[in-house]
Amino acid sequence: MANNSTFEDALLRLKSLTDLTDINPEVIEALLHPKEIMSVSLPVRMDNGSKQYFTGYRCRYNNILGPTKGGIRFHPQVNQDEVKALALWMTIKCAVAELPFGGGKGGVTVSPKDLSPMELERLSRAYVRSLADFIGPHRDIPAPDVYTNSRIMGWMMDEYESVKREHSPDVITGKPIELGGSVGRDDATGRGAYLCALELIKKMEWQATEITVAVQGFGNGGYHVARLLQQAGCKIIAISDSLGGIYSEQGFDIESLWQEKQQSRKIRGVYCDGSICEMIEHTTISNEQLLTLDVDILIPAALEGVITRHNADAIQAKAIIEIANGPILYEADKIIHEKGIRVVPDVLANAGGVSVSYFEWVQNRSGQIWLIDEVHQKLKDKMTDAFLNVWQIAEDEKLSLREAAYVKALRRINSAISAHGTKEYFAKQ
Ligand code: NAD
Numbered sequence: 315m316a317n318n319s320t321f322e323d324a325l326l327r328l329k330s331l332t333d334l335t336d337i338n339p340e341v342i343e344a345l346l347h348p349k350e351i352m353s354v355s356l357p358v359r360m361d362n363g364s365k366q367y368f369t370g371y372r373c374r375y376n377n378i379l380g381p382t383k384g385g386i387r388f389h390p391q392v393n394q395d396e397v398k399a400l401a402l403w404m405t406i407k408c409a410v411a412e413l414p415f416g417g418g419k420g421g422v423t424v425s426p427k428d429l430s431p432m433e434l435e436r437l438s439r440a441y442v443r444s445l446a447d448f449i450g451p452h453r454d455i456p457a458p459d460v461y462t463n464s465r466i467m468g469w470m471m472d473e474y475e476s477v478k479r480e481h482s483p484d485v486i487t488g489k490p491i492e493l494g495g496s497v498g499r500d501d502a503t504g505r506g507a508y509l510c511a512l513e514l515i516k517k518m519e520w521q522a523t524e525i526t527v528a529v530q531g532f533g534n535g536g537y538h539v540a541r542l543l544q545q546a547g548c549k550i551i552a553i554s555d556s557l558g559g560i561y562s563e564q565g566f567d568i569e570s571l572w573q574e575k576q577q578s579r580k581i582r583g584v585y586c587d588g589s590i591c592e593m594i595e596h597t598t599i600s601n602e603q604l605l606t607l608d609v610d611i612l613i614p615a616a617l618e619g620v621i622t623r624h625n626a627d628a629i630q631a632k633a634i635i636e637i638a639n640g641p642i643l644y645e646a647d648k649i650i651h652e653k654g655i656r657v658v659p660d661v662l663a664n665a666g667g668v669s670v671s672y673f674e675w676v677q678n679r680s681g682q683i684w685l686i687d688e689v690h691q692k693l694k695d696k697m698t699d700a701f702l703n704v705w706q707i708a709e710d711e712k713l714s715l716r717e718a719a720y721v722k723a724l725r726r727i728n729s730a731i732s733a734h735g736t737k738e739y740f741a742k743q
Contacts, residue, residue: 320399320618320640327644327720328402334717337724341731345405345724348398349382350374354444356422358436370441372420374454375401378730379409381452382418383668385459385488386441386470389617392421396618400459403639403661404668409723411665411700413672418454420445426461438466442473449474451484451679457671458488460533460617464500468493484678487671496674498689499667504538504615505690506666507637509697510658511543511611514633517705518656526609528552528631530559530601531616532571532581535637535664539613541568548611552604555581556616559604562596606630614641621646629655636660651714659716661723662704669696 318326325346332342351373360366371394374382384404387397397419405417422441426434442449449456458467467489474485483494491497498505515522525548529536532555540550549565555575560566560583570586583596605612605625612631614620618640621629626642626649633656636642640660642650650657673689676682684692700722708718732739 318644319395321395321402323619323644324399324402324640327647327716330644331717331720331724334713335711335721335724337721338728338732338736340736341724341728344378344731345376345402345727348373348375348401349377350448351394351398352445352448353394354441356437356440356444358433358440360433361430368422368424368437368440370420370422370444371397372445372448372454372456373397373401373418374448375417375419376405376727377416378727379416380414381416381450382454383408383413383415383457383487383671384417384419385457385667386462386466387419387421387459388424388426388437388461388466389421390423390425391617392423397421399618400639405727406720406723407661407665407668409726410661410704410719411669411696412726413668415455415668415672418456419459420456421459434466435469438462438469439473442470443477446474446477449485451482451675455484455671455675456486457667458534463534464488464490464495467495484675487674488667489674494674494678496670496677496684496689497686498693499670499674500534501538501542502670502693503535503637503664503667504540505542505693506669506697507535507539507613507615507635507658507663508542508546509666509694510663510701511539511635512546513698513701513705514611514635514656514658518633520610523547525549525611526551526565527611527613528604528607528609529613529615530554530604530620530641531614531638532575533615535667536613536615537568537572539615539635539637541572543611544568551609552599552607553581554599554601554604554616557581559599559601560596561599561604561607562594564594566594566596611635614638617641619643621650623649626650627653629653631655633658635663637664639664647714647716657714657716658701659719662700662715662719665700666693666697669693
């Protein structure tokens with residue numbers, strides 16, 4: 315584990331850009347300080363009649379570019395420090411994707427798998443009741459993250475509407491389609507990463523059919539990126555979840571694995587033809603082993619901080635596409651860069667989710683309902699533009715893709731801050 319906290323690590327990365335670019339130090343300084351953070355205690359009546367207290371957080375990190383936007387995580391490791399780091403990354407991500415949003419994030423320290431569906435609903439509603447004046451369609455718009463999903467977003471919207479006594483589908487995104495969600499939001503994060511992968515494959519002059527891929531995390535992000543890359547001809551040779559991973563040189567059929575996981579709650583190497591499933595030969599591997607496999611593309615799609623200075627040297631992938639937020643610690647960045655591994659950073663690679671969340675918010679506010687082709691085309695345009703833009707900055711200014719993405723974001727935030735007047739402007743008066 316790193317010595318720094320996740321937030322300290324995120325700040326180190328930000329400060330390291332000061333010498334690299336023409337960014338006004340006032341912008342970096344502004345981004346070292348989260349605007350607001352709320353911590354709330356959430357009493358929840360459990361099914362056995364007892365009352366349990368959970369801690370919830372919500373951070374509005376920076377709103378210079380618009381209302382803050384970011385997911386809500388339900389996980390035992392959620393803490394204030396992690397929420398702040400994730401909210402900072404959302405600020406950068408929304409600026410990279412050129413969305414009219416600032417960055418925010420929230421979470422509850424809880425092991426959701428230990429709760430019954432009714433306890434989960436009570437907790438979700440308690441979170442929104444406590445934070446109903448902190449969030450809002452013009453202020454701070456939550457969305458799903460690790461171990462939260464569209465049903466939970468639906469409960470949260472419903473609770474917000476009950477408190478405010480008005481219809482407000484635009485307070486939260488990632489809702490069920492029947493409750494004002496957008497088509498295309500379910501696979502948007504994985505699809506966005508897939509679109510980045512396609513552009514990377516073109517730039518590297520690779521052939522999709524010759525690419526091997528390992529994916530850590532088989533949830534919303536990991537499943538969809540693996541499915542789409544397999545459809546494009548890539549071989550997904552390893553995949554894992556919190557319990558461990560599986561490996562097969564011949565590659566897995568992702569849809570079959572997903573169906574198997576839904577039924578057995580385990581990932582096992584199966585191939586399904588219609589309703590008949592066969593076990594295919596595979597070995598079980600640990601999450602640590604998956605990271606160091608000799609593959610073309612490694613996709614961390616679970617939690618942050620999995621690549622550190624201790625295992626960075628052992629990474630053999632030619633490229634890494636970060637679906638998880640912060641999977642590579644700052645201390646490991648340099649090692650990975652020196653090994654010549656191309657990293658498509660989280661603030662670009664996983665921006666598909668917030669982009670379609672933005673489309674959902676626009677539809678809710680304008681009363682429009684877009685069809686799937688329109689959503690897919692808009693997402694493709696947004697992700698491809700962002701990727702090519704970042705790639706060009708990296709080439710022109712001899713930066714890594716991560717540095718280039720931050721530079722793009724900071725320039726955008728810089729122009730907004732400058733529009734209010736900087737030290738140079740006021741010193742002249
Ligand atoms: P999810 O809850 O749908 O899936 C998480 C997956 O990670 C599960 O398969 C789980 O078993 C696995 N996992 C949990 N702990 C693990 C561990 N210690 N080792 C290996 N696997 C583990 O979550 P998600 O929405 O797919 O999010 C995954 C990552 O992507 C997170 O870092 C999240 O912040 C990021 N992300 C998600 C979205 C989104 O829209 N869902 C958007 C941007 C970024």
